[in-house]
Amino acid sequence: MTRTSRGHLRWAGTAIGVARNGETIAAVRGERRGSRVAYEPLDVGKAAEMVSRGALCAGHMPARQTIARWFEAPFDSKWKARRVMPTLLDIHLPFALEDSCHAIMAGGRAVSGRARYLAVAARIEDVRRRIEELNAAGFDPVVLDHEGLALWSQSISEREPSARDAVRIVVNAAGDASTLAFGTAHEFLAVYPWRTRDLESAARLVKACRAALATQDAVAEWAWTGPEAADAAFVARAREILGAHWTGGHFTHEEPAFFLARAIAGRALSDGPFRCNLRIGALEHRVISEHERRVTAWSAAVLCASSLFLFGSSLGVRLMLSGVEQGLDGEFSAVAARTAGFPVAARGQHALKIVEAAIESRRKDLLPFINRAGPSLTDILGEITAAAASNSLQIASLNLERTKICINGMAGDWAGCQRMVSFLKDLGYDPRLDIKDSGTDGRVPFSIEAGGLEGAPR
Structure with missing residues (x-):
């Protein structure tokens, strides 16, 4: 999984985007100005000369050489999900995971509430060949972006959709x-390669993508880009x-004609979702690794300076805390004596144990009154059965x-058992849930055992 800092050049301030479509190359210089990026189309020769003088550039991996897949994590925990995502990706790749350059990006939550992740990957050999x-052509890309993500995100950035659920179809001709x-x-959603001379195949791709959506009524917005988008007859x-x-x-x-280069x-140079760099691992550009080393060295220097400052001021802090400690010690003794009902000479943990023992002794004497004032077992039983039904x-x-x-039974799903556990915790119990494999009917056998507080729950 790529680290965020390895997928961008925001720290550089300027970058040249290079889009190679077949034998055609387009170049754009981007400059970060506050929260936005200003663009300047460049002649390819001039762009290559700027790169030779030290300008940083970014390119892209073509859609036909990459794979993009959405995955729903099998766990609610994002930490666990991130650990299992590479394994899920390995199953769906037509090549070994270790033979790929890949990035996994968080993408919100699915209808089920579980985290969703977008994974993109390309063969190491294809990435090396692209470099x-x-x-x-005179360019040494520091970043290799994903073509489909670049086209979609730039189109949304330059022109917002007319409706939240509208589907933007970016046609890079x-x-x-x-x-x-x-x-x-x-x-x-998806990206597909096609050829302008084969519009019928492209039409089938559009039809298939629409059929895969949950609703067939989504509004389509067609955005045209690419060198052939200027050909009115073709469009x-x-x-x-x-x-x-x-x-x-x-x-x-x-x-x-410069749209893809502009997007790259x-x-x-900017913040946003689904940023990635497929030039990683053994193919990572030296500029990225050198920048990482500088950031690490700077962080270490700041930490060292902070440590020296804290060391120099620690003596004064210790003197100040000594007086505060004496005052707190007196307050602690007074509170312990009031709570226990008698003077407590001990200090620290021993004093707390003495106070707890005194409180426990009084609580046992008051237990009949606590139970009398609390809800009856019949009331609690009614609440538990109602919660189980819901x-x-x-x-x-x-x-x-x-x-x-102790409760034994069958559940419609695992989430229902978890909600029941939360309900019992609110009642004052300490529940432990045991779930077994579901049967042929899909229902889940469960067992909940819980110890409660001595006295009425709640």
Whole structure:
């Protein structure tokens, strides 16, 4: 999994985005100005010269050489989910995980409440070959972004969707290196490579993507980019064929031939979701590793300076705390004596144990009155059965006492058992849940044993 700092060049301030579509190269210089990025299209020769003089540049991995997959974590815990995500990705890759450059990015939560993650990957050999291709053209990319993510996020950034659930279809028309990227206002959906001379195949991709959505009524917004987006005759024919499977509004991004390069530079220099860099591991650019070392060295220097400052001021702090400690010691003795009902000469943990013993002795004497004032076992039984019914729990046996409870039965799902445990905690019990494998009917056998406070729950 790539670290966030390895997927961007915000610290650099400027970067050149290089988009290679087949044999065509477009370059854009991006400069970070506050919270936004200003862009300047460049001649390819000038851009290569700037890189040779030390300017940092970013490129992209083509959609046809990458894989993007959504995964729903099998755990509610994000920590556990992040540990298991590489294993899930390995199962779905057509090549070994160790032979890939990959990044896993958090993507909110699914309808089930579990965390969702977007994983992108490419073969190490394909990444190495891409670097060599760009090197041959005069560019040494520090970052290699994912083409589909770049197209979708830049399109959303330059022109917000008309509706929250509208589907933005970014058509990057670039000959044999064309791309279709799909996404909503907040979520990337999919990316497919296609060829402009094969519009029928592209139409089938559009139809398949629409069929995969949960609702077929989503509004489509077609965004046209790429070198061939300036060809009015081609765009008109493509709109007719592709739009027949998903009607919606159409618009063309400004300077479409430079759009992908603009997206690459913008993502490298700005904050935002789904940032990634597929030039990692053994292929990582030396600029990234050197920057990481500088950040680490600076952090160590700051920590050292802070330690020296604290050491120099510690003597004065100790003198001040000595007086405070004496005052607190007197207050502690007074509170302990009032709570225990008699003077307590001991200090620290021993004093606390003496006070606790005195409180426990009085509590046992008051226990009959506490139980009398609290809810009856009948009332508690009614609340437990009502809570079980609301959480789809079928109780087979229930043993209820003031100091303990034991429930056995069947649950509709694991979440219902967890809600029941939370309910028993609110009653004052200390429940322990045991869940067994579900049966053929999908129901989950469960057992809850709980010790309660001595006295009435709550």
